[in-house]
Structure formats: C-alpha cells, structure tokens
Amino acid sequence: MLRIKKLHLLCMILLTIPACSFINFHAQAEPVQKDNVVPFLQELFEDRTRLLMDQDKKHIEDHYLLKDKRSNYEYLHEINRAEYIQEWAKHRKIKFVNAESSIRIARIEVLGDMAKVSLVQSLKLSYEYVNSYPGQHDFGIGTRHGITLRKKDNRWYVEREWYSDPLEENPKKIEKSDLHFIANKAVLEPTKIINKYNRSRAVDYANKYAGITWGAGNGQRYNQKYLDYNSKGGDCTNFSSQVIGDKEEGGGLPMRSGWHYSYGNGGSQAWVQTDAFKNFLIRSGYGRIIGQGSFSNVVQSVNDLQQQPEKPQLLPGDLIAYVLRGDVDHFSVVVGFDQSGYPLINSHTADRFKVPFDLGWDKNTKYLLIHIRD
Structure with a gap:
C-alpha cells in the first residue's frame, strides 16, 4: 500500500508511465530534445536539487508561473520539501553536505505551447553528523514524475506535476527527540548455518x-x-x-x-x-x-x-x-x-x-x- 499524497497521482501515472516503464528509461536511446524541453527539465531538476541544500528560493523561481494558481502550488510544494528535509536534519543533528540528481526521460509530447513529460529522477543525498561520528553517509531516493509544461514568452514553465514525494511532510510536525541511537555493532554472518531465513x-x-x-x-x-x-x-x-x-x-x-x-x-x-x-x-x-x-x-x-x-x-x-x-x-x-x-x-x-x-x-x-x- 502506498501513501499517495496527491490523490490524482494514480490516474496521471497510469496515463503517462506504463506499468514497467522504468525498464524503458534504460533501454531506449538518448531522448530527442523536443523544442528545448530536455534542457529545461535538466536545469529544473538541477536547481531543485540545489534548493534542497540551501533553501534559496531563487534557484527555482524562474521555472514557475508564480501568478498562476496551479503553477504556484507546485512551486510551494518544492519549497516545503526543502524546508522539511533541512528541519529533519536539524532535529537529528546532522547536516547535508552534497546532493546530486539525474533524470531519465521516458516520454515527451509537445502540442503547441504545452508539453507533457514522463520521467524518473534518481537523487543522491549525503550527510554528516554535527560534532560527532566522523564520516559521510550517502543514500538514494527515486521518484516517477508526470509533468505538464506551459510555454510563455518563448520559455517553458512547470504548470502541473504529479509524483509520490517521500519528502512531502509538514516541517513543523517532525518529532523532536533528545534521544540518539547507540552505535550498532550488528554484523551479518554469511557463514552462519541457515535454518529458515537467509x-x-x-x-x-x-x-x-x-x-x-x-x-x-x-x-x-x-x-x-x-x-x-x-x-x-x-x-x-x-x-x-x-x-x-x-x-x-x-x-x-x-x-x-x-x-x-x-x-x-x-x-x-x-x-x-x-x-x-x-x-x-x-x-x-x-x-x-x-x-x-x-x-x-x-x-x-x-x-x-x-x-x-x-x-x-x-x-x-x-x-x-x-x-x-x-x-x-x-x-x-x-x-x-x-x-x-x-x-x-x-x-x-x-x-x-x-x-x-x-x-x-x-x-x-x-x-x-x-x-x-x-
């Protein structure tokens, strides 16, 4: 079962991304740059990744029509997720030190001043603990996106977007805790005799x-x-x-x-x-x-x-x-x-x-x- 945070996500994903479409992201050749949509998408996701690191809204403002209700909603969603991840880090006494993003485009359909896109993003985030535990930990998140773009004054903007976002939470509702985990010494024993569960x-x-x-x-x-x-x-x-x-x-x-x-x-x-x-x-x-x-x-x-x-x-x-x-x-x-x-x-x-x-x-x-x- 999936916690779908945008209720209309399921229908949109069904229409835009085939059930096993993640296979196609790797099998097909490099997508054609249709009407400069690909460069726009690459810049969009790079700038949203920068936003996660420093919460500077200027990174992404130019990618949205801020006076349009639908586009502004998507803009505020990205601002909220950046605030959430930094608030989470503060409460867990860590700091993010690096973020890298890559996208794979499955489909682009351009119809005049509108474009519909299906893609996946692979995001790598790295953190360190503040004043304790040396070393860096890297982890990854992958998301599937259905995006509608609108062209205005010869530029593309995000009008609507659908994806199951694992970082879409209220940054004011993160549980605060002074407790911390004791360093775990658990080690898997591959040579252990397996009775039932390997x-x-x-x-x-x-x-x-x-x-x-x-x-x-x-x-x-x-x-x-x-x-x-x-x-x-x-x-x-x-x-x-x-x-x-x-x-x-x-x-x-x-x-x-x-x-x-x-x-x-x-x-x-x-x-x-x-x-x-x-x-x-x-x-x-x-x-x-x-x-x-x-x-x-x-x-x-x-x-x-x-x-x-x-x-x-x-x-x-x-x-x-x-x-x-x-x-x-x-x-x-x-x-x-x-x-x-x-x-x-x-x-x-x-x-x-x-x-x-x-x-x-x-x-x-x-x-x-x-x-x-x-």
Whole structure:
C-alpha cells in the first residue's frame, strides 16, 4: 500500500508511465530534445536539487508561473520539501553536505505551447553528523514524475506535476527527540548455518532490486519475475515479501497458504497488502514485534535491546511497518546502520536506498520493528 499524497497521482501515472516503464528509461536511446524541453527539465531538476541544500528560493523561481494558481502550488510544494528535509536534519543533528540528481526521460509530447513529460529522477543525498561520528553517509531516493509544461514568452514553465514525494511532510510536525541511537555493532554472518531465513541474501536482494534510486543494482530495475504494483496503489509490500520470500536470491522463507506469489498472476492479499502482510508475519511466527511507537520509542527500544544481547535485535533483513491512524501504511526493509547506529532502509514507492528510516515521516507516524526469525 502506498501513501499517495496527491490523490490524482494514480490516474496521471497510469496515463503517462506504463506499468514497467522504468525498464524503458534504460533501454531506449538518448531522448530527442523536443523544442528545448530536455534542457529545461535538466536545469529544473538541477536547481531543485540545489534548493534542497540551501533553501534559496531563487534557484527555482524562474521555472514557475508564480501568478498562476496551479503553477504556484507546485512551486510551494518544492519549497516545503526543502524546508522539511533541512528541519529533519536539524532535529537529528546532522547536516547535508552534497546532493546530486539525474533524470531519465521516458516520454515527451509537445502540442503547441504545452508539453507533457514522463520521467524518473534518481537523487543522491549525503550527510554528516554535527560534532560527532566522523564520516559521510550517502543514500538514494527515486521518484516517477508526470509533468505538464506551459510555454510563455518563448520559455517553458512547470504548470502541473504529479509524483509520490517521500519528502512531502509538514516541517513543523517532525518529532523532536533528545534521544540518539547507540552505535550498532550488528554484523551479518554469511557463514552462519541457515535454518529458515537467509538474512544476508535478503539484504543483498533489497540492495539489488531497490529500483530507480541511486545506489540500486540490476540497472535500477525491479526484479522482472514479479509484477510491479506501483500503478495499483504501491509496491512496498510486494517488495518486502520478495526480500524475505524469494527462494532463488532472497531470504527464502517458504510461501504459505495466504502468503504466496503466483508467477505471472501476482501475489496473494498477504503478499501485497500492508495490514494483511503484517498480520501474516505475526500469526505465522515468521516475524516478531520487538519495538513499536513513536520515533523516540523506537530509539529507546533499539538501544535497550543492545544492552540485552540474549534478546532478538533489530538486524539487517528485518522489517519496519509505518502506521498512520491505526493502519499500516508502508513497509521497508532494514539493510544496515549508519555510523551512529541509525537504522537504514530500502523500499519501493518511492524507491529508497539506505535511507534513514524516519526520513519522509512525521510525529503522527508510529513504527513497528519486526524481527524476522532466523
């Protein structure tokens, strides 16, 4: 299930980006520069990436018709996401030190003074901790965009845009916390005797098939054995099920009645739907909740478990469920920890690669830490 922040996103994406269109972004030749649309798009995304770093509105003002209600809405959306990411960094006592963006254009259709574009953006962000923990951590986010451009006075401007934005949150609603993670010493043991769950392979699978984000493997493509559920409401649960259940490359947990995938036909409800997946994990015994609640609750739970090594720890290959208003809204896969012990996750919709687990969420979000039994 996907938290779609712009309700009209789904229909627009269905019209503009085919279900497996991320494959085409890599297979087709360099797109033709139709009426200077491509240079405009390249400059637009470069300037929006600069905005994330310093919040200087001047970077993007010239790309929008600020007196047009629709275009101004899109402009303010970009301002808000830049404010959110910097506010999040301040509360987590880190600073962003670099941002890089690349786009791949799937389709451009120019009709007079209007252009419709389908593209994906691969964003790389890098941060360091303020006054602690030396070193830099890099992570990636991938998003699919449907954009309508309008030409005025021989220049292109953004009129409308649709995308599932993982950074679209209220910057005033980030949970403030004085707690911090204890540096995590958890290490995967690839030589460990595997009883049921191959944790090391599960993490490798999550990294290989993370999708269109920077850092992902497989040419930034999903595993084509499985259907892509982005156009059906979101692919996060389908991806998490693959990570723990794919028998050839993933964790290899045996499929069971209620939780299974039929190749060519798709997954069962528990395979693709968030609440059903969470319920299956707990009832089947495959998973166990080892922490839950707010961001502060999660920090405390993870740190407490580290002081009790006889208890199940949060490890790479475990899962995090995101709960809004009592319902599970999203799933991600823990793939490691940064230098401070901050859990890092991969997910689909939007595609994430080694992202701090709470980036893109706010104080209204509750978390379930689900340890997969080895």
